[in-house]
Amino acid sequence: MTDAIEATGRNSLGRTGSPLLVAARLAIGLLQGGALWWLYRSTRDGGAMTWPATQPELFGPLAMILVMVPVLMLAGVGRMRWPVLLGWAVAATAFLALVGWHGVASQTTGEYGPGRYPPFLPWPMPLFAATALFIGHHLVLPADMERRWIAAFPTYFDTAWKAGVQLVLSIGFTGAFWLLLFLGSALFNVIGLHFLGDLIAKDWFSIPVTTVVFSVAVHLTDVRDGLIRGVRSVVLMLLSWLLLLMTVLAAGFLAALPFTGLEGLWETGSATALVLSAAAALIILINTAYQDGRADNLPPAILRATVRVAAVLLTPLVVIAFWGLALRIGQHGLTPDRIIAFACALIGAAYAGGYGFAALQPFWRKGAAWMHPLEKTNVWTAVLEIAVILALFSPIADPARLSVADQVARLERGAVTPDKFDYAFLRFESGKGGEAALARLTRSRTPEVARRAKDAQAADNRWEARQAAREAAFVPVVGVWPAGGALPPRFLGSDPRDNDIFACRKTGDCVATVRDWNGDGVAEVLIARRMNLSVHQQQADGRWAKVGDYWLGACRGRPSPDVREELKAGRLSPSPARWPDLATGSRAAARFREEEPDCDAAAAAIQPAPVSAPSR
Template identity: 55%
Template structure:
């Protein structure tokens, strides 16, 4: 049975297209009113904004829950729709309440108090779960045909994109109209657009209307989806060549550069996710009449093989970081994403290698990975596998067993980034039997903002600095040993863009100074005092924009000094330095 048949059946039970539109319109109105009431409570600091956990629960459930009605109305029977909407709203409310309850809220924190991860992953979990549950309800089976999952999910994705675009275009037009009225001295429309009582309900109502408009044009949506899938499927060849070239080059370049980026896990997982999405745009629902051209078929097989090594690289890099620095919430979330990626990698590798039934195992892999994704998200944003709790436990264990010294321990992580569980652990450390641990913990507890100047942070910044001497010269060993103290000014000297270093006597005192060239700036250092410490004494920048490129490359070929255009003045005992006027149309730059 096709989706159109299901929709027709559902709409008949709801009074046809007019009844469906009334339901969606009413849903938009109710959601808009509820969100506006929450806004009023937050603005006036009234209940439920005075109860942060409750407010977070209501905000997440009200923001996302009604979308279930908009998406499922007309597709499943009213009783099933009510039960599924209620279940989704309860789960969303619990996630929102837990997210806020685990935080240590500062006096200046404003509702809805929800963190960005729970908003992003909550939306992802709801989208995935909805398109697993609705087909199952319609077919009255736990697992339905893969073509049904594909049809429902990709159509909903197109509808969502079009509805968001329609809502955005609506607001662009409103602001354009307000600007026109403003030009003739009428500001009433601009004033209305700035009012929450208008903007919140109207935005939700327009979105609900857009969902209805895209839903009644089923053939149009399918046509847009077909074109989008066709265009995206050909991009698969591009990313396959790029990823294949990257993996082929690794044996020759080594992995050190990859790990030094400090974002290797995120990058390779993003590449794997791109491959997964584009593979599915080519495979589509797996029906014989949807088999892509031969070149795309081979592209799908090659791309499916590439996912596994990317996930292995991600797990490897993540394992190194965790081994060196322990768990953090970001690393735990990355590990969860890598776990889902491993399922995709194994399943797609099997699909590519298995003969007969072109890529058929891909279908089961997608369903299993979708279910796993929902379960993992629910675990991460609930007490079951709270990343903050797990991270704090691991970091404290590292401190206790001596894997990290009291001096290098990140107390600010407990104070500012791990919520109530971190605050409780920090309070315990203030009573530690180790005097240094207790002292540093008390200092962190007293801070009102995170300090970025911890010894570990300084070493991390220094480790990221990359310098290269010009031909025939070497970087003084004394400067190399002091890079940690200079890391803040050498932040532009990275693996991707090493800075060029040249020794030169700048002031004629017979001692070598250092010039460190970035792409657009040259820093000057000299040794001062009896301690032989290198200190930054100035910087040079190109006077005209046309000369502001590749200073690091220019320093490698040579450098000379030029006399100052204007001398310093002594006025009333004060030394005044001139700032020359620059005429960039002068060929000499003077």
């Protein structure tokens, strides 16, 4: 079979070592490097962006096309017929153009601001796009090699796993090349020669050299085809024995669930991701054991039995993933991450159904080939994966658009209260659709919704928006001493950042009292925490603001007393400083801080800190 694959893989360029093939791959690498250098320069030409970086909807797709399509050409040249290779390159370009354009066009400049940063592609779209192209390439290549629409499964297996090993080795070769260049640069720098360091710092050199070296690595690994297959065989053999461990772990996890329940899994907040990761690991390891399915590649009996068990375990794992996802969506609605997780679970369900059928087939069909239905499952699920990726990262099933619609609907029907709604998601994480929805919410008939939506619009970044929302919803827990006392009416209604009480989250964190602390006849509010006492004063506009605080100093190796308990015991009082303030002639510059205050000295019970101006 291997000889047949090699024979059908030769096209008009001849054998893998032919000079024409070498020239073709070097030309692809050089052209790719030049194009990427031109694209890179457009983002920082003299400190300002130039075309095409000034056109995000063009720059984003073009960046993905110039990175990924030449790699497909490197992998296909010499193995695919030219018409098929060119047709596949055009199809891949169209695919990347669509998902890249949609990814950029649906985004907003958001917190970055127009023109401040190069155009960007939303993560993880480039990763999924690369995955779809890898899958697609290894559906097209075997079909062309065998001159039929659906190739034999051994051909799919051989080409895909060989390409995976080649890719890893080529990336490693390129990385080693650069490590040696940096080492050489360091050696020359030691003797005062900086030409190599200056050269590799030039983008016109580093980018084309990287792509050319990568193309050389691809060709070298292709020439030594037998060596690559040998490495692949060793890798598959080692990974296949890890299937035993993973199967035992998955079986033990599922067996323990009836006794432990699922609450602990749900409380992690990442149950679906964990379970789907376990299922993905099983799928990969099952394939390392099955390999191409030929009789001369059958694994030992213990691995064949393990493959059957692992294939059956996929179904409960995928069911748990769907269950956890359904609970999260029911509680908190759709988000882009949950939609992508649902898509991954859907693909996992396709694998689980096919693999489970293959594992259980002998129970109703005697003499059936071992796990043979797995082959069709892999091929058709690969097609499904491409379709799902295309849907997710195009207008068909855009996760951001679906999430915005669902979240706003939940707000409108009362499934989430205005104070719990994530306005920052609409502002910064859901593109133009989210910004449009947020603009509509600013005109809401519900005053709180409109106010919070306007606050989110005014925020400079997502962290500021979420922090403002948390602070707006925050109700400080402050104990009043003496018991039964009350704080001034407007005190707790002020901005908690001004009041320095944002840390008062639970009973006992803070103890407050109302006292005339500076003897001016007007009462201040004192808030005691574990190691400090803050002083709050009412301003002319009626707003309360922190004006300063005291920190309990170290007590010559003795533990510092709790300021809250000192306040309750009545042991806190103003005390004249034993040392004068330091003045600059125009204002008090600093208060004196004793190195190791004596806790037995009454004047040092609480050490004063510099008084800050009221927060604005």
